[in-house]
Amino acid sequence: MTATDVLTPEHPAAAGREVHVDLLVVGAGPAGLYAAYYAGFRGLRTAVVDSLPEPGGQVTALYPEKLIHDVAGFPGVKGRDLVADLVQQAARFDPVYVLGEQSETLTNEAGERPRAGDRLVVTTDRGTRVHCGAVVVTGGIGTFTPRPLPGGDRWEGRGLTYVVRELAAHAGQDVVIVGGGDSAVDWALALEDVAASVTLVHRRRQFRAHAASVADVQRGRTVVVTDAQVSGLEGDDRLHTVHVRAKDGTVTPHRAQAIIAALGFTADIGPLERWGVDTADRRIVVDTAMRTNVAGVYSAGDITEYAGKVRLIAVGFGEAATAVNNAATYLDPDQPLFPGHSSDDPAGIGAAASA
Numbered sequence: 001m002t003a004t005d006v007l008t009p010e011h012p013a014a015a016g017r018e019v020h021v022d023l024l025v026v027g028a029g030p031a032g033l034y035a036a037y038y039a040g041f042r043g044l045r046t047a048v049v050d051s052l053p054e055p056g057g058q059v060t061a062l063y064p065e066k067l068i069h070d071v072a073g074f075p076g077v078k079g080r081d082l083v084a085d086l087v088q089q090a091a092r093f094d095p096v097y098v099l100g101e102q103s104e105t106l107t108n109e110a111g112e113r114p115r116a117g118d119r120l121v122v123t124t125d126r127g128t129r130v131h132c133g134a135v136v137v138t139g140g141i142g143t144f145t146p147r148p149l150p151g152g153d154r155w156e157g158r159g160l161t162y163v164v165r166e167l168a169a170h171a172g173q174d175v176v177i178v179g180g181g182d183s184a185v186d187w188a189l190a191l192e193d194v195a196a197s198v199t200l201v202h203r204r205r206q207f208r209a210h211a212a213s214v215a216d217v218q219r220g221r222t223v224v225v226t227d228a229q230v231s232g233l234e235g236d237d238r239l240h241t242v243h244v245r246a247k248d249g250t251v252t253p254h255r256a257q258a259i260i261a262a263l264g265f266t267a268d269i270g271p272l273e274r275w276g277v278d279t280a281d282r283r284i285v286v287d288t289a290m291r292t293n294v295a296g297v298y299s300a301g302d303i304t305e306y307a308g309k310v311r312l313i314a315v316g317f318g319e320a321a322t323a324v325n326n327a328a329t330y331l332d333p334d335q336p337l338f339p340g341h342s343s344d345d346p347a348g349i350g351a352a353a354s355a
Contacts, residue, residue: 017128021046022044023046024049026050028050029138030059031301032320033086033090035300036048037093040092040094047130048097049098049103051101060080062265063186064078064165100126101126103123104122105123105275106120106121106297114294120134133296133330134331135298137272137297137303138316138323139301151232158237159238160258162263164187167190168194171194174196174257176230176256177191178201178202178263180203185210186209188217200217205227240256241255241256275297284303286304290322291326295330325338
């Protein structure tokens with residue numbers, strides 16, 4: 001199964017239908033996909049809802065071509081390849097995907113605020129009702145919108161992009177990247193051997209990106225311009241020049257057929273805040289079992305908040321397993337919290353758990 005072999009909004013089992021499962025995973029990013037696999041391993045019939053039209057969350061939407069280095073066992077793996085492998089891993093247990101729909105309301109079967117032990121119903125913005133015993137929210141940073149490049153509106157589709165979906169699209173181009181975070185630096189490194197030239201512009205002297213990546217880009221072919229900002233874009237039907245203003249007011253033109261604005265994103269967890277879950281700074285507060293304050297609702301991944309939280313994909317995988325295991329015991333107190341290692345039962349623990 002590949003990342004495209006899933007339910008889309010046009011699939012007859014998607015919008016406006018009733019879906020009955022044991023566990024609902026809200027969010028189809030890496031943590032959500034791993035949660036879907038692990039729930040299947042625990043013998044739980046699972047659905048996955050995501051507002052994006054394909055699985056992968058931020059990885060698919062924002063940096064499918066970027067190499068990810070913080071997943072154990074992979075010196076470096078492209079975002080799209082990691083997502084494809086996670087989808088394939090979960091496919092063993094046939095989760096139901098409801099994509100292109102945003103989770104809106106959480107109630108019990110009677111349409112009321114749920115209480116402990118109630119069967120839950122999550123309704124999407126397209127009218128799909130998912131009936132489940134528990135929910136694991138893995139919504140990353142929620143709904144995310146790129147921070148715009150000032151004055152760049154009319155250049156979208158004419159050279160300005162906010163995401164690198166295909167490195168090959170910039171082959172032979174002069175590329176200017178704006179930003180000082182991990183995405184900006186990683187894209188500069190990835191494009192050095194693809195583009196004709198790469199210029200990285202950051203308004204500060206210090207970068208927010210990982211120090212090792214910054215050192216790599218400073219040693220490479222990328223022209224690094226700090227203490228400067230883009231002051232204007234120039235072109236006809238397509239972009240051909242980016243003007244960069246230094247702190248002293250000097251403006252330097254840079255030839256460019258593409259400008260990538262990696263200025264970060266604004267996040268909004270939207271309807272989830274109306275579910276009654278405790279939040280802090282638009283993130284869901286959980287305990288060590290990944291429980292929220294709402295009975296039957298758990299959370300994992302970047303959207304969670306607790307003391308000492310570290311936002312890495314690798315951490316999200318562990319949180320997803322913790323959330324699913326605790327949800328399994330909530331659904332059936334007779335089940336063990338830790339069912340054993342997946343390698344202990346090549347046939348899948350689902351057969352024993354559902355017997």
